[in-house]
Amino acid sequence: MNRQTILVVEDEGNILTIMRAILSANDYKVIEARDGKQALQMVASHCPDLVLLDLGLPDMDGLDIIRQVRAWSKMPIVVVSARDRERDKVEALDLGADDYITKPFGTSELLARIRAALRHMQGENAQACDRFVCGGLTIDFFKRRIYVDGEEAHLTQNEYKIVTLLAKYAGRVLTYDFIIQHVWGPHAQRDNQILRVNMANIRRKLEKNPASPAYISTEIGVGYRMAEADGPRL
Numbered sequence: 296m297n298r299q300t301i302l303v304v305e306d307e308g309n310i311l312t313i314m315r316a317i318l319s320a321n322d323y324k325v326i327e328a329r330d331g332k333q334a335l336q337m338v339a340s341h342c343p344d345l346v347l348l349d350l351g352l353p354d355m356d357g358l359d360i361i362r363q364v365r366a367w368s369k370m371p372i373v374v375v376s377a378r379d380r381e382r383d384k385v386e387a388l389d390l391g392a393d394d395y396i397t398k399p400f401g402t403s404e405l406l407a408r409i410r411a412a413l414r415h416m417q418g419e420n421a422q423a424c425d426r427f428v429c430g431g432l433t434i435d436f437f438k439r440r441i442y443v444d445g446e447e448a449h450l451t452q453n454e455y456k457i458v459t460l461l462a463k464y465a466g467r468v469l470t471y472d473f474i475i476q477h478v479w480g481p482h483a484q485r486d487n488q489i490l491r492v493n494m495a496n497i498r499r500k501l502e503k504n505p506a507s508p509a510y511i512s513t514e515i516g517v518g519y520r521m522a523e524a525d526g527p528r529l
């Protein structure tokens with residue numbers, strides 16, 4: 296099996312050294328860029344399987360790199376940044392980053408997020424699946440039905456749209472704006488309140504303990520994330 300190539304975009308030498316060590320030890324091929332210009336060249340010339348992207352680069356903002364890469368490629372981009380404000384995370388995710396890790400990061404977390412982003416890309420290329428299974432939750436996309444522990448859950452049309460959208464991107468945070476635009480359309484008011492009301496109803500219907508959800512978690516101030524499906528998505 297070919298090793299997967301990760302482009303690390305990072306201007307700080309010591310962080311770059313740590314990342315290189317972690318990734319090489321886990322059998323990834325590592326290529327490096329120390330500024331934005333070099334990063335864009337390497338993305339185009341090497342077409343890596345995933346990009347780990349620092350936002351604070353000497354010559355440009357990492358957000359511009361996301362914008363430019365997303366204009367032509369779906370390659371997974373995981374932001375690794377010291378910026379920990381919600382606004383920064385939301386902006387990066389809305390521009391199309393697959394995930395956002397704040398520095399300092401834990402090795403296991405970094406590797407898990409990388410695996411999730413790579414897996415998602417494989418899912419994207421694989422044939423469309425007609426079923427999503429995660430623990431006791433089953434979504435049958437073909438019959439448009441949702442079951443919890445074998446019992447059918449009765450969702451409204453919008454609730455169903457929200458749940459299936461999150462399932463489609465399982466493991467990734469979807470921002471409030473992203474969900475609102477997909478469910479209520481591009482001209483919908485950016486009002487999180489109606490989404491929160493829908494989510495409360497969804498949790499009441501799907502979760503054993505809505506206060507401590509097992510399936511859909513909240514990234515406070517950012518959005519929601521569906522837990523990953525069990526096993527391979529066929």
Ligand code: CA
Pocket residue numbers: 305306307349350351352
């Ligand atoms: Ca930096």
